[in-house]
Amino acid sequence: MAVQTVASTTDSAAGTSVDLGPAAALSCRECGHRVPLGPVFACEECFGPLEIAYDFSAYDTEELRKRIEAGPANIWRYAPLLPVPADVATKPNINPGWTKLVQADNLARELGVDAGKLFVKDDSGNPTHSFKDRVVAQAIEAARAFGFTTLSCSSTGNLAGAVGAAAARAGFRSCVFIPHDLEQGKVVMAAVYGGELVGIEGNYDDVNRFCSELIGDPAGEGWGFVNVNLRPYYAEGSKTLAYEICEQLGWRLPDQIVVPIASGSQLTKIDKGLRELIELGLVEDKPYKIFGAQAEGCSPVSTAYKAGHDVVRPQKPNTIAKSLAIGNPADGPYVLDIARRTGGAVEDVTDEQVVDAIGLLARTEGIFAETAGGVTVGVTRKLLESGALDPSLTTVVLNTGDGLKTLDAVAGTGMTATIRPTLESFREAGLV
Amino acid sequence: MAVQTVASTTDSAAGTSVDLGPAAALSCRECGHRVPLGPVFACEECFGPLEIAYDFSAYDTEELRKRIEAGPANIWRYAPLLPVPADVATKPNINPGWTKLVQADNLARELGVDAGKLFVKDDSGNPTHSFKDRVVAQAIEAARAFGFTTLSCSSTGNLAGAVGAAAARAGFRSCVFIPHDLEQGKVVMAAVYGGELVGIEGNYDDVNRFCSELIGDPAGEGWGFVNVNLRPYYAEGSKTLAYEICEQLGWRLPDQIVVPIASGSQLTKIDKGLRELIELGLVEDKPYKIFGAQAEGCSPVSTAYKAGHDVVRPQKPNTIAKSLAIGNPADGPYVLDIARRTGGAVEDVTDEQVVDAIGLLARTEGIFAETAGGVTVGVTRKLLESGALDPSLTTVVLNTGDGLKTLDAVAGTGMTATIRPTLESFREAGLV
Incomplete structure (x- = not known):
């Protein structure tokens, strides 16, 4: 063979x-x-x-910026920075990307982040509702x-x-x-x-x-x-998350970004994308910190991070965050490098905290995230509490998928009350 | 009271x-x-x-067009044409709209529509995945x-x-x-x-x-x-579907448009939106035909249309297309008026045809529609077969929701084969 x-x-x-x-x-x-x-x-x-x-040697910065801004409202606006032919946008494909970067002031208030500083990059808006x-x-x-x-x-x-x-x-x-x-x-x-x-x-x-x-x-x-x-x-597709975040911030780097870790590939490519934008002159060259987020039930990278190790010991996954449940993440060591080099961290949260965070994001911003989004929001809360995340800096949290795909995780959510179809019964329920 | x-x-x-x-x-x-x-x-x-x-008397056509085109990638680009304050885009809301208009050449081929003439307006891309x-x-x-x-x-x-x-x-x-x-x-x-x-x-x-x-x-x-x-x-929110379709076609009216009917409100507002664009000079004044689509199990409007009636007799709904299951549609008579005035029609399909059409759209264009989308695609096929829809004209079919919300409808879809994890077992399955 x-x-x-x-x-x-x-x-x-x-x-x-x-x-x-x-x-x-x-x-x-x-x-x-x-x-x-x-x-x-x-x-x-x-x-x-x-x-x-x-x-990328032939690119003029301002010409490139104009070309991107004049491009389609999907990932192909970044075709000059991707391994695709120049005419890619004319071929039949489902054209993902250019998802919303939501300024999350309600969530910021609950988490103690300064107004106008917290953003959710919501990739549930993609055609099949995940990154x-x-x-x-x-x-x-x-x-x-x-x-x-x-x-x-x-x-x-x-x-x-x-x-x-x-x-x-x-x-x-x-x-x-x-x-x-x-x-x-x-x-x-x-x-x-x-x-x-x-x-x-x-x-x-x-x-x-x-x-x-x-x-x-x-x-x-x-x-x-x-x-x-x-x-x-x-794997290069994940760079487009970095490009979009910066362009949607007005061609600015975020100060802090919280990324879920499955294989770790997405986090490493977001770092690659940010560095490319700096090298191309599309954003100013300034420090940024990348934070990795895992579920406790599958936390080989955060375990290695906290222990100060360079290698990642495989784990047997046991978490509701199934889309992140890779026990032996191929890019784990690179994630450790990036978190340490940028001054970030890797953290994990329990399944209960994941469910809480899904509810928190939904009731503050109207975004229904899959479990992976609960992991990043939950880790953001934990890192703010520990002081690892600075609440005065521009922070982007990724939601990489849609709650409709992991309904089981929030199956406990239900009706406030059940009443008879009468005003009397409604008053008795104590809702007014 | x-x-x-x-x-x-x-x-x-x-x-x-x-x-x-x-x-x-x-x-x-x-x-x-x-x-x-x-x-x-x-x-x-x-x-x-x-x-x-x-x-709308103060608007200059070309200034208005520029203002719209410079607006945000959501419904608020049309704020000058909606019952909302001018600064609406600065207020916290979930910013729906500007969903994809997909040129559906694969579907066109299967349905016998001329290449480049068939489009799906896919509203499953909205924040909570419906219009x-x-x-x-x-x-x-x-x-x-x-x-x-x-x-x-x-x-x-x-x-x-x-x-x-x-x-x-x-x-x-x-x-x-x-x-x-x-x-x-x-x-x-x-x-x-x-x-x-x-x-x-x-x-x-x-x-x-x-x-x-x-x-x-x-x-x-x-x-x-x-x-x-x-x-x-x-109800005015449905006008934005008409605005987006025309702008995404390059400020052109479609020739034919197929719209699902629940209360009928959406269809009447799409007509209103198209007429406004004509009156404002944003598109040329030319005929268009609006077609209504229902499920046979709840088809009060198509029944009235076929019988030549002006009034709609209520029905007791019995169909898998639950989001369209309004047995006594308030705007039914207006839908009849519009279908007849524009030279369109109202048609219905069986639940079996709805399921077939969901599969057809998914396997041709990679769009997973809810049952309402199966209704419009199924009706489109039926109207092409009967000659009511002209296959040489620009035709837009609406998908108003997401298949993830009506999984039961396609629960019969499943695996092609189950095999042991060996090449021998794979070969025996006859997939290569």
Whole structure:
């Protein structure tokens, strides 16, 4: 079995002719070794993760800013900074992004943050209601460039829907692998887009292991696994969160940003995006702090952070925040680096605090977040109480998904009262 | 009991000082009698429905167009055409609107519509994922203007969530009335925003009757019922669908538009919005056709249309399209007028066709619609087959809500196959 994880000479040759805009090569995050663009994700020298290296040298800052501002109200306004062809916005895709940055003054008041300083970046406004639409949109363009005809992934929820929807619109076949005993609601959400949905008899680890085998097998030929062999492209989608936050703040960096941690990829790419904006001169060069948020029931990175470790010891997840429940997060060490380098921190909250925070955000700002949003809001509260977050600084909290997808977490929420349809019964209920 | 349905002298006096932008008065749709702006909804002369009369006389067409285009990416870009104060965008609200108009070439191919001619206006992108956010946002501004402190409504779903979220963010108390036996998921969606949620022992008609009593009772003083005493303001929110469609088409009218019918209010306000754009010179004056869509299990308007009647005979609803299940639609006669005047039609589809259409839209465009969206897409297919819709003309189909809210309708959708985590088992499943 020849698992196609590293760039071989053949792959490299195949990859040289693709047009993915400013993406110039793949570069190893560990050793810096460069290979041509191709459907590979691990360095042939050291097995480190490959990421996109760009050539932004031709850009004039003010021309670039104008080009972005004149662009569409979705992630493709940032096409000049992404691994996509210049004409990406003309191709059929579900066009995620440009979600609301909500000035959360009611929440600020409850948390003791200065008025006008707290913002929620609400990614539940994406087409399938999670930030996954951003990353899948990049993977689709890479899949087109490399000639793949089937899009695939392993998933337990948000990603399955995002791949199904994007593949349907873009004209790809999709085949998504999920654990066979997934909740019926999530199965429906993934199946409705008409792609193949295959249940695997086993747990999520078994699903992942099977996908890795399939990539190396002739049966998987022509298949782009968005979070495996297309991962370097896919992951770049998270940079758009950083771009949007800064542009929506009036081309300013936030002072503090609170990001959920699953694999840790999103946090590292937000950092990458912020640094790119500084290097390009689109925002002033000033310090910012990045904070990571986990649920206590799956907190390998915050545990390592608090212990002062550089490595992350895997955990067996046990939390209601299922979209963050990755016990062995691939980018965990990079998250630790970034939190420490920027002066941030990594913190976790209990499931009970997650549920409380979902309710807090809903009743203050009218935003119904999935459990991952409860994690970031809960961690924000905890970090304000501990003094790690400064309540006088501009702070952005991410909500990466939609409460409609994790209704079970707030199933305890219910009616204030039940009455007969009479004014007398209404008065007796004590609501006036 | 003095139900406050008609404008009394006192109400009129109280209403004169409010600033609701270009809204000049309330005008009876039946007899044209005008009264000052106030929290009333029925004509004191003939009991006809009151609607907003505007003063747009000061507007210069090209200045107005520029002002709109420079406005925010939400409904408030159209503030000059709505019953809201000029500074509405600076007030806390959930800012719905400016949802995607998706060029649906895949769907067009399946339905036999010319390439580039079919569009889906996808209102599932609103904050609480239905078009109700548009109407509630108007009601909130009227409630502010009239000094109400509690927002209320009767609801069986989408409206409850929209009111709960908007009230939370805008700083109103909310008290929403629902049938006591509503599905648990819908209760959770409505309760999470922290307002009062009161179950009424009875059906939806009992809930409505109770709300009418409450409006006339001291217990309901200071209460704005978004779809009762604030209805003239509330209903105007649907005009923004017409404005957005035309602006997103490049300031062009569509030739044909397919709209779902519940009370019929949305369809009549879309017509009103299109006519305003013509009168203001923002689009060219040319014919357009409006088509109404119902589910067969609640089709009082299409039944009347087909029978050539001017009046609508009430029906007892029995359909999975619950958000459209109004058996006695208040605006039914106006819908008949508009369909006939514009050369459109009213049609209905079976629940089975609704489910098929939800799947069709999902697998062609990656849009997961609620049952109401299945109704409009299903009716579009039927009207194309009958020749009532011209496949060579620019056609817009509305999706007014999100499939995540009506998962039961597609519960039959499931996995293609279940396999063991081996390549052998995968090959046996016949997927490659």
